[in-house]
Amino acid sequence: MKKGMVLGCVVLGLMMLLSSEVMAQSPYGTVDVTRAEEALAVSSTPSGKITFGNLKIIPALALEEVYDDNIYLTNGSNNTTEQVVSDWIFHAKPAIAFDYTLPGRGSVQVGYAGDFAYYADTSFNDWHDNTGFLKFDYQAPGGLVLGLNEVYANLSDPYGAPNQFGLGVPQTKRWIDNLNTKAGWNFSNQFMVLGYYNYYIQDYQQESDFTQDYDVNEFGLGLQTRLGGKTWGFLRYHYGYQDFYSTPAGSGVTDQNNASFHYNRVSTGLTWDSGAKFAGELNFGYIWVDYDNPIDSQGNPYENKNTWNAATNINYFATPTTTLSLAIARALRNTGSNTAQFYTDTGVSLGLAQVFLQKFTLTAQAAYARYDYNIPTNPTETQDNYLGSIGVNYQIWNWLNAGVAYTYLKKESNYPANDYTDNRVIFSLRGVY
Numbered sequence: 264m265k266k267g268m269v270l271g272c273v274v275l276g277l278m279m280l281l282s283s284e285v286m287a288q289s290p291y292g293t294v295d296v297t298r299a300e301e302a303l304a305v306s307s308t309p310s311g312k313i314t315f316g317n318l319k320i321i322p323a324l325a326l327e328e329v330y331d332d333n334i335y336l337t338n339g340s341n342n343t344t345e346q347v348v349s350d351w352i353f354h355a356k357p358a359i360a361f362d363y364t365l366p367g368r369g370s371v372q373v374g375y376a377g378d379f380a381y382y383a384d385t386s387f388n389d390w391h392d393n394t395g396f397l398k399f400d401y402q403a404p405g406g407l408v409l410g411l412n413e414v415y416a417n418l419s420d421p422y423g424a425p426n427q428f429g430l431g432v433p434q435t436k437r438w439i440d441n442l443n444t445k446a447g448w449n450f451s452n453q454f455m456v457l458g459y460y461n462y463y464i465q466d467y468q469q470e471s472d473f474t475q476d477y478d479v480n481e482f483g484l485g486l487q488t489r490l491g492g493k494t495w496g497f498l499r500y501h502y503g504y505q506d507f508y509s510t511p512a513g514s515g516v517t518d519q520n521n522a523s524f525h526y527n528r529v530s531t532g533l534t535w536d537s538g539a540k541f542a543g544e545l546n547f548g549y550i551w552v553d554y555d556n557p558i559d560s561q562g563n564p565y566e567n568k569n570t571w572n573a574a575t576n577i578n579y580f581a582t583p584t585t586t587l588s589l590a591i592a593r594a595l596r597n598t599g600s601n602t603a604q605f606y607t608d609t610g611v612s613l614g615l616a617q618v619f620l621q622k623f624t625l626t627a628q629a630a631y632a633r634y635d636y637n638i639p640t641n642p643t644e645t646q647d648n649y650l651g652s653i654g655v656n657y658q659i660w661n662w663l664n665a666g667v668a669y670t671y672l673k674k675e676s677n678y679p680a681n682d683y684t685d686n687r688v689i690f691s692l693r694g695v696y
Contacts, residue, residue: 311696312662312696317364318364319364320361320362321361321696322359322695322696323694323696324358325356326354326355326356326691327354327690328354328689328690329351329689329690331350332347332685332686333347333349333683333684333685333686334348334388334431335432336431336672336674337431337683338679340679351383352380352381352383353380353383355377355379355381356377358376358377359374360372361374365401367404368402369399369402370399371397371398371399372397372398373395373396375394376394377392377394380420388433390419391419393416393417394416397411397413406451407448408455408457410443411442412443412444413442414439415439415441417438418437418439419434424465425594425608426475426596426597426599429472435472436469437472439463440464442462443461444459444460445457445485454487454489455487456485457484458484459482460482461480461481462479462480463478463479463481470511473514474516474600475599476508476509477508477523478508479505479506480503481502481503486498487534493538494536494541495535496532496533497530497534498531499548500529501529505523505525506523507522507600514560514601515560516560516600516601521601522556522597523556523600524553524565525555526551526552528549528550528551529548530546530548530572532544541580542578543576544576546573546575547571547572548571548573550570550572552568554603559639561601561639563639564603566603566605568595571593573592574594575592576589576590577589577590585615586614588613588615588628589612590611591610592609593607593609595608602639604636604637607635609632610631612629623655623656623657624658625655626653628651628653629651630650631647631648633647633648634648642677644676644677647675647676649674649675650673651671654667654689663694666691669687671685671686672687
């Protein structure tokens with residue numbers, strides 16, 4: 264079982280690192296969650312040798328050397344805005360988590376994760392991310408269920424938001440706060456009624472990036488019933504409102520023409536108790552999006568949209584040494600407050616992690632995502648996004664591992680200016696005590 268736990272943590276960390284550009288996903292499709300997930304990864308580790316009663320303190324440090332042959336994700340068509348530049352990037356990633364167990368009821372976790380990136384030749388691109396998190400899970404024997412998960416991140420990385428804004432642009436300074444809560448009742452561990460409130464806000468430092476400033480309030484109700492063993496089936500309804508709150512004078516964007524919208528979403532699927540052969544959720548649904556305003560700042564009409572969506576992310580622990588992963592994502596994404604442009608993001612990812620010779624772990628992933636744009640007054644753009652990765656980790660000691668990985672990224676568009684290809688080689692040393 265311990266090998267399985269270690270393997271699951273390795274998979275989680277690598278999948279989040281390698282798939283951020285292709286598969287970043289959230290329940291309502293508009294949240295930069297990649298850094299937040301990485302911040303929570305340290306609290307999932309089976310390590311934690313520093314204990315004080317029910318309190319476990321988990322320090323961690325990762326050192327990475329990355330060779331990236333296209334740091335700006337450009338197509339090389341010219342030597343100014345599309346110049347292909349390669350560089351070595353050193354990452355120092357300190358983290359610490361405090362995990363307090365509530366015996367028989369749950370736990371409280373609080374912590375910090377940082378990512379400090381230093382470029383060898385283009386040091387003006389250096390960036391720093393700092394993320395803090397709080398997670399609370401509580402289930403009383405009498406049936407009361409409470410949950411809270413909050414992440415605050417101050418970011419300047421080039422990974423971009425899920426709508427691709429800032430992708431490949433180092434020092435895109437922004438902060439996010441992502442809050443997810445639930446409260447409800449578990450009836451005899453067979454049926455649950457849950458209420459949800461989620462809040463998300465992102466704010467970009469540069470005034471020229473104001474089109475990306477928004478917050479989301481989301482309210483939900485869920486019913487969950489046990490289907491047998493450790494498997495639950497669920498049905499959920501959410502209502503949400505996304506407000507683009509920045510309208511600088513002279514920008515032409517006002518509360519009467521921005522891209523603010525509200526939505527209704529229904530989802531259903533499966534989820535599992537801790538310790539099951541499966542982890543994560545099988546989640547599919549349908550979403551109805553209605554814009555507040557009839558036209559954008561250029562006079563183009565907003566188009567209300569109804570479509571299916573998905574937020575499926577499953578790990579299957581086939582054996583104590585083999586984990587298979589599946590992710591299916593579909594979301595509607597707005598490109599900014601100043602335009603009626605949006606696109607549907609549909610993607611799938613398959614992953615494998617295999618322990619061999621006791622101390623080695625092989626990881627592999629293949630992912631594909633298609634972006635179908637609705638572009639006012641222009642022909643429709645489509646983008647095909649591909650990711651492939653493979654890596655090997657060696658467990659030096661039970662608290663220290665070293666690894667090497669290769670990642671291939673490619674974007675193909677019917678607008679060639681948006682194409683790029685990127686190759687990365689990652690050497691890492693990670694310690695979690």
